[in-house]
Amino acid sequence: MSPAGDVGRAKGMDETVAEFIKRTLLKIPMSEMMTILKAWDFLSENQLQTVNFRNRKESLAQDLVLLCEENCISLDDAALLDIIYTQFHRHQKVWDVFQMTKEPGEDTDLSDMEQFKSSFKKILQRALKNVTVTFRDAEENAVWIRIAWGTQYRKPNQYKPIYAVYYSQTPYAFISSSRLRSNIPLLGQALTVASKHHRIMKMDLRSQYLDSLKTIVFKQYNQTFETHNSTASLQEGRLGLDINVDPRIIHENKVEKDRVQRVTQEIFGDYAQPRLEFAQYKLETKFKSDLNSGILAEREEPLRCLVEFSSPHLLEALKSLAPAGIADAPLSPLLTCIPSKGMNYFKIKDK
Template identity: 90%
Template structure:
């Protein structure tokens, strides 16, 4: 076995948490059940990795096999990468071409290999009519760097691709060109939607966030909030409080729905606006260039945080459409200018 392949497999195995080790290896399906039973998984990880590498060598492991293991690891830990949404388009009036996935894969690989001598392309199909693509980039004179790959998740018969870039950003145009041609589109555009949570991006793009995420019993939640009222309070205050809570709950439900929101970490707003004032004169009033600033909202679960603002009494209901339109518009980067 090539030393670079052995080192690549070893490094990948060392990244896998012990709690996920057997799950990942079984999904890889390169080592047999009997071989896995001979391995002592209670060993120190370094020693365990060496034992697994020796078993891989017995099976004649290739670079492509090692790349598949890396894809499977990345699938299990997809939230460790940042994903960008790209949308492709056909010419106006052109019909959708129902090309099969094998044709797409063959075309994609040929385009990259013709343009760049040293590049490794590996595919792994998923059950949801999508394919994961791993691209390790090299140069005309240097072998591909297996430790800084780019990943693509492409859904067949759709214009959408989710891309997690490597540090080698100079190859982005080539990657986008290969995607566009192989999928028989004519244009590709980077959309204003980015997150670590790939599943949430997919739910937003395919409008599945009201299906894929857990629902909540709104009546039960409303009743629980009501029980928290002080029984010694004036009945008129209780009545007003209840009416307002019901209104806030109803408005929040109409905007966000009665289900858990897709997970995003931030929303960014670039503002470009002229200074406006009722007072005459002043330096800012005479300024021709717009005032520019950047506002960024961040949270471990931004949409759920926004959803809870009004009920927590932190903000008035309804919230600004600029905050609530994120899932419907499929954006978390916004540019706001004067009309």
């Protein structure tokens, strides 16, 4: 028989996990509940059939918690459900891109994913007593990592985890932004050592759209420029023209539209652009004037300003500017180089 104190602690731990599961379930939209539970694969089909999914969410969550307790759910099982929910709602977080490097001339070391997981977890647990690490394999040799941080004296806070997505045999990792920035260096160290790199640095690339970040750093967007037939659109545009309009103006408009379309196509291609919601430019420049007088001309410190372009789909918006007649073609390379440079944070200084 266990001492009474041990029983009490075990019961308290179970109640903590049950509360964690319940709060995770309450976050899941009812329209996604069954899909996420099946992806979790912790409850059997027979168990799910006993649940009335037409109940109010609070009652439904409580019924599911009871089934989880019957299956002797662990903290890792509960954390896995949270990872799956986060995968479904990855766009609700802001993701930073980190790039790792090896020493010059060092060959690629092909370590398998299981070895990476084991090494990653050991590094964190050796450095920090109270930390929970959970993994879930994903597509394309990727692994999702959930880290709940504690301190030397406090248990991990399961409600403020950090998520990382690492793609095996690549130097890239994607980490969700968090207020717990003090733990980022430790996370970076674990990623670097476990993946057998030597250095990690944060790129000037951030977005809510994790899939687009992956598309940019892996250069997966289609770079094959297809021949664009603008005849149909030009003919449609002519339908609204007055028959008395000078044909030379029509020809001039057509030539300019064709030029703008061609230049836009050469820069952006005919493929859908990766989705980013902003690009930020920090400018630091000295005042320049032909007149060598005035307060600004004598100023030693550079002028600083911040310019940010934002849109629900920034690159598609930029692509449409010239064809819509809002901007001249071609656009500035500072706007069009975002995918090729893998940046949406820029610092512009005097040369």
